[in-house]
Amino acid sequence: MNARTLRVIASLAISLAAPVASAQDDDEKVLDNVVVRNRLFEPGGHLELSLGVGLPVQTHLTAHYFFNVGVAYNLFNTFALEARAGYAASRHTGLARSISESFLDRQDKKVTDELEDLWEMNLHGVAGVRWAPIYGKLSLLSDLPAHFQAYVWAGGGLGSFQRNSVIQCTQVVDRELGICDDRAVPEDRGSASSDYWVKETRVAPVVSAAVGFRFFVLNKHGVRLELRDWVFRDAYRVNLLRDDWEAGRETGEPAASPGFTHLVQFDLGYTFSF
Amino acid sequence: MRPIISLALLVAAPALALAQANVPAPGAETSVPPPPVQAQPKPEAPSAPATRPEPVVPQETPEPAPEADTAAEAPAPASPEETPVVAEPQPTQPDAPATPEDAPVLAAESPRTTEAQQQRLVHGAPLYNPNVSVHIVQKKRFADEGHHEFAFFPATVQVNGKYTNHAGSALQYIYHLQENFAFQLMGQYNWYSNESDFNLELIDKVREQAQAASSLLLVWGAQAGVEVTPLYGKFAFLNDSLAQFSVVLSGGAGLGSTRHLIRPEVANEVDGETFTVPARFGDTGTKFLGSVGGGFRLQFGEHYALRMEVRDLIYTARVDKVDGCNLADFEALEAARAGNQDFATLQLSGSCKYEKFDGVDPKTKKNYREDIILGRDLVAEPSSDVLNNISFYAGFSILF
Numbered sequence: 001m002n003a004r005t006l007r008v009i010a011s012l013a014i015s016l017a018a019p020v021a022s023a024q025d026d027d028e029k030v031l032d033n034v035v036v037r038n039r040l041f042e043p044g045g046h047l048e049l050s051l052g053v054g055l056p057v058q059t060h061l062t063a064h065y066f067f068n069v070g071v072a073y074n075l076f077n078t079f080a081l082e083a084r085a086g087y088a089a090s091r092h093t094g095l096a097r098s099i100s101e102s103f104l105d106r107q108d109k110k111v112t113d114e115l116e117d118l119w120e121m122n123l124h125g126v127a128g129v130r131w132a133p134i135y136g137k138l139s140l141l142s143d144l145p146a147h148f149q150a151y152v153w154a155g156g157g158l159g160s161f162q163r164n165s166v167i168q169c170t171q172v173v174d175r176e177l178g179i180c181d182d183r184a185v186p187e188d189r190g191s192a193s194s195d196y197w198v199k200e201t202r203v204a205p206v207v208s209a210a211v212g213f214r215f216f217v218l219n220k221h222g223v224r225l226e227l228r229d230w231v232f233r234d235a236y237r238v239n240l241l242r243d244d245w246e247a248g249r250e251t252g253e254p255a256a257s258p259g260f261t262h263l264v265q266f267d268l269g270y271t272f273s274f
Numbered sequence: 275m276r277p278i279i280s281l282a283l284l285v286a287a288p289a290l291a292l293a294q295a296n297v298p299a300p301g302a303e304t305s306v307p308p309p310p311v312q313a314q315p316k317p318e319a320p321s322a323p324a325t326r327p328e329p330v331v332p333q334e335t336p337e338p339a340p341e342a343d344t345a346a347e348a349p350a351p352a353s354p355e356e357t358p359v360v361a362e363p364q365p366t367q368p369d370a371p372a373t374p375e376d377a378p379v380l381a382a383e384s385p386r387t388t389e390a391q392q393q394r395l396v397h398g399a400p401l402y403n404p405n406v407s408v409h410i411v412q413k414k415r416f417a418d419e420g421h422h423e424f425a426f427f428p429a430t431v432q433v434n435g436k437y438t439n440h441a442g443s444a445l446q447y448i449y450h451l452q453e454n455f456a457f458q459l460m461g462q463y464n465w466y467s468n469e470s471d472f473n474l475e476l477i478d479k480v481r482e483q484a485q486a487a488s489s490l491l492l493v494w495g496a497q498a499g500v501e502v503t504p505l506y507g508k509f510a511f512l513n514d515s516l517a518q519f520s521v522v523l524s525g526g527a528g529l530g531s532t533r534h535l536i537r538p539e540v541a542n543e544v545d546g547e548t549f550t551v552p553a554r555f556g557d558t559g560t561k562f563l564g565s566v567g568g569g570f571r572l573q574f575g576e577h578y579a580l581r582m583e584v585r586d587l588i589y590t591a592r593v594d595k596v597d598g599c600n601l602a603d604f605e606a607l608e609a610a611r612a613g614n615q616d617f618a619t620l621q622l623s624g625s626c627k628y629e630k631f632d633g634v635d636p637k638t639k640k641n642y643r644e645d646i647i648l649g650r651d652l653v654a655e656p657s658s659d660v661l662n663n664i665s666f667y668a669g670f671s672i673l674f
Contacts, residue, residue, distance in 0.1 A: 058434050060472055078512070103480045112479050136509025136519075150509070167480065 043149075043273060044077040052269030054088075054228060061096040061166070062120050064088045064263050072130065072271075080130040082153070088263075090120035092164065097189075100166035100197070101178025107242070112167060113252075114236035117261045119161045119202075121230065126208050128155015146215055153210040159232060163200040168245040171196035198245065206232045214271065224269035234258040416518075416576050418450040418503070418673070425581055427669030430462060433584070434664040437473045437484040438491055441466040444667060448501055456501040458524060460565075467491040468553065469535045486593040486652045487659035490532050491555070495563045495587060499526020503571070519572045522583065530563035530589050534596060536648045542640050549638040556596035556630075556649060564588045569667070577674060583667040592658040596649045598625035604650035607631055611643045 054066030068086030075081065092100075096118075103109070132151035139145060169180035173196075177186055181195035212226025237252035244251035425446040432440040442464035450456040469489055476482045483489070505521035533555040542549045569583025594600060599607070603626040610620055617628045631646050 058436065060436060099476070099480050099482055102482065106481055109481055115479060116475065133512045134509045136507055138505055138507035138521075146507075148509075 042077050043074040043080070046074050046273045048072045048074065048080075048222075048271050048273040050084075050224065050269050050271040052084075052086075052224065052267050054265035054267040057227070057264045057266055059093050061093055061099075061115060061118055062090055063093050064090045064121060064265070066265055066267070068267075068269075070269075077135075078132050078149075080132075081127070082130050082155070083125070083127040085123075085125035087123055088121050090122060090162075092166070096166050100169075100180070103167055104169060104172055104178045104180060105175045107175075110242045112240055112242075113238040113255070114165060114167055114240065116234055116236060116259065118166065118236065119163045119232070119234065119261055121159045121161050121206070121232065121263065124157065124159035124206060124230075126155045126157030126206065128153055128208065132214070148213050148215045150213050151211070153208070153212070153226070153228070155209075156205060156207045158203060159206040159230075160203050161201065161232070163202075163236075165198040168198040168240065168251075169196055170198060170245060170248040172246060202235070204232055206230055210267070212267070220273045222271035222273070224267070224271055226267045226269070228265045228267050230263040230265070231260050234261045416573055416673075417453060418456070419453045421450045421673050423448040423450065423456075423579075423671050423673045425579075425669055425671035427462075427581070427667045429669075430464075430665045430667045432663055432665045434662065435470050437470050437489040438663070439466065439468055439470050440464045440492060440663060440665065444669070446671075448671075454503045456503075457498070458501045458526065459496075459498050460526060460528075461494070461496045463494045464492055467493060467533070469538070474538065485655075485657040485659065486534055487591040487657035488661070490534055490558060490561075490589075490591040490593065490659070490661060492563075492587065492589065492663055493531040493533055495528060495530035495589075497526040497528025497563055497565060499524060499528075499565070517572050517574070519570050521568065522571050522581075523566075523568045524583070524585070525564075525566045527562070527564045529560050530587070531560050532558045532589070532591070534558050534593060534652060536596065536645055536652065542638055544639040549640070551635070551638045551640045554645060556652070557598070557627075558591075558593050558596060561589045561591065567667075571671070577672055579671045579673065581667065581669050581671055585665055585667060587663040587665065589661055589663070590658070591661050592656065594653055594656040595625065596652050597627045597630050599623070599628065599631075599649065599653075600626070601650065601653045601656075603628070604646060604653065607646045608650060611646055 048071070050068075050070040050072065052066070052068040052070065054064070054068065056063050056065070066086055066088045068084050070082055070084035072080045072082035099115075130151050130153045132149040134150035136148050136150065137145055138148060171180065173179040173181065173183075174186060179186060180197055181189075181192035183189060183192035185191050208228060208230050210226045210228035212224060212228075215223045215225075217223060234255075235258050236255050238255045240252040423446075425448065427444040427446070430440075430442050430444050432438070442462055444460060444462035446458055446460040448456045448458045468491065469484075473484050473489060476484075501522055501524040503520040503522050506519065507521075508516055508518045510516055535553060536556045537551075537554045539553045540551050542551045565585050565587050567583050567585030569581060572580040572582075574580070596604075600623060603622045606620050606622060607617060607628060609615075610617055617632050620628070622628055631642050631649065633643075634641050
């Protein structure tokens with residue numbers, strides 16, 4: 001899914017950009033001059049602040065909800081430098097919880113590997129460039145014009161991560177019920193104050209890329225819609241022995257080629273230009 | 275809005291006649307009447323651009339009047355309170371009303387428009403005339419009404435594949451009954467449909483997998499529906515070229531053929547020789563199919579367009595038969611397999627294609643009878659689901 005998502009993003013960017021550069025005749029060049037002349041918004045040379053909320057496009061074992069603030073400086077009308085920082089609230093999905101509970105009782109599986117893509121990103125900060133080669137106008141309800149820019153974004157930074165295993169429970173409380181925490185009522189998962197799943201934390205580099213639209217509203221305000229991919233290196237252990245992890249001992253070894261995790265988000269944001 | 279505009283044009287007519295003898299009215303980019311503005315002293319020179327440069331009324335002496343088309347597109351006040359931008363120009367007064375906020379920038383030193391080239395109309399608008407702008411999104415250059423359109427999507431890729439992956443191609447016919455409304459017929463074939471790596475990972479590591487209905491694969495689909503284009507616009511790419519686009523929304527319903535993975539690709543070792551046995555799929559029948567979608571259509575010239583859309587194919591999934599065989603059939607086949615009995619003698623349901631679970635593949639030496647237990651597992655617990663297969667469609671179309 002992740003590789004395809006990247007291909008989709010690339011296809012979208014190329015499809016938007018490449019064919020337009022050709023197949024233009026003289027008349028259209030004249031029209032273009034009009035378009036440029038009639039631009040209402042020229043962000044070049046302006047500083048801008050932004051707020052954004054990101055929702056997951058697809059969830060497997062984890063779900064992330066991003067809250068970001070950003071500051072950008074538009075070097076030109078089409079090019080800007082931007083820094084973003086924020087926090088991603090994360091959780092295990094219902095599927096992950098279901099797997100963790102059922103696997104406690106699957107004792108026929110004595111040796112296994114940790115699942116991929118279980119790292120959850122929390123605090124993060126990235127800096128990048130934003131290239132907006134497309135400036136357009138949209139007719140809304142026939143009388144209301146909307147001006148927008150379409151852009152691509154790329155950059156990198158650091159993020160803090162946590163990983164909660166759904167396989168390695170160091171203290172099985174009730175195997176049949178799939179309980180690996182200190183809940184007071186077996187049927188009430190919310191009554192637990194702590195659990196015994198293996199946890200890991202780390203700080204790691206993160207790369208981010210996005211495509212999106214920015215609609216200008218009034219003079220200084222804007223609404224941003226974008227599809228953003230956060231990419232970071234995965235890390236998990238393989239060849240885990242059930243007897244060892246249930247005894248609280250470290251087991252297995254790191255995967256040789258863990259690959260990369262992609263968090264694809266739909267981001268809705270607001271921008272204010274100074 | 276239309277009566278208001280008509281009334282405004284009537285009010286504006288004498289003013290336009292006056293304007294023809296004086297300063298041409300700067301056009302606005304929208305037909306929405308601009309808000310009332312306070313009269314301001316005319317600046318001496320254009321100010322430095324902030325978010326956008328402040329509009330400046332030309333200071334030169336009166337010029338030749340713009341073409342009639344332009345006058346018709348210039349905004350006019352809808353009521354006396356909303357006055358002023360165009361209806362009653364005061365060309366020689368220093369407190370001339372300000373131009374609307376979204377009017378084009380007119381530099382004081384704008385070139386004169388007395389040359390024939392500058393007065394030439396381009397698509398009905400005097401675009402060479404720097405003192406004249408046109409409606410925000412001009413009338414569509416290419417009308418769709420009454421046109422046929424064939425769209426070919428060489429690549430349709432599923433983007434929400436949790437348990438399944440799909441990739442294919444699609445062909446679509448659209449008849450534009452009206453400018454913003456069309457009928458469509460669409461067929462697509464997924465030349466790749468398989469369970470996702472994530473599902474296989476769950477099977478391998480934790481011995482869990484998606485229910486059969488949740489991992490149903492779509493082989494082909496055919497549907498009919500409608501398409502609407504509520505929005506259109508234009509954009510400039512790198513200031514050098516222009517493209518016009520429409521936002522398209524579509525919906526349809528039809529039928530789709532489904533299948534399910536019975537066995538992934540395996541290695542079969544026979545007499546010390548290893549054969550790779552390809553994955554095996556079982557037919558799970560034709561299902562009702564619906565779709566909703568949206569995207570962009572970028573038009574190049576009168577006959578060609580690029581389409582980029584996202585569609586959600588929704589299909590009902592209930593897996594109670596595989597290759598026409600239900601649970602009772604599979605249990606009878608399994609019992610016959612254990613007894614090395616001929617399947618042709620069994621009392622099976624009429625739709626059961628038991629031949630697919632009989633015999634040995636001459637190439638891979640795989641005994642198909644070994645797959646009976648896998649097929650039975652799929653229908654042992656009949657499952658149902660409504661699947662959303664969201665795919666990205668990229669293609670091009672020809673209009674005629």
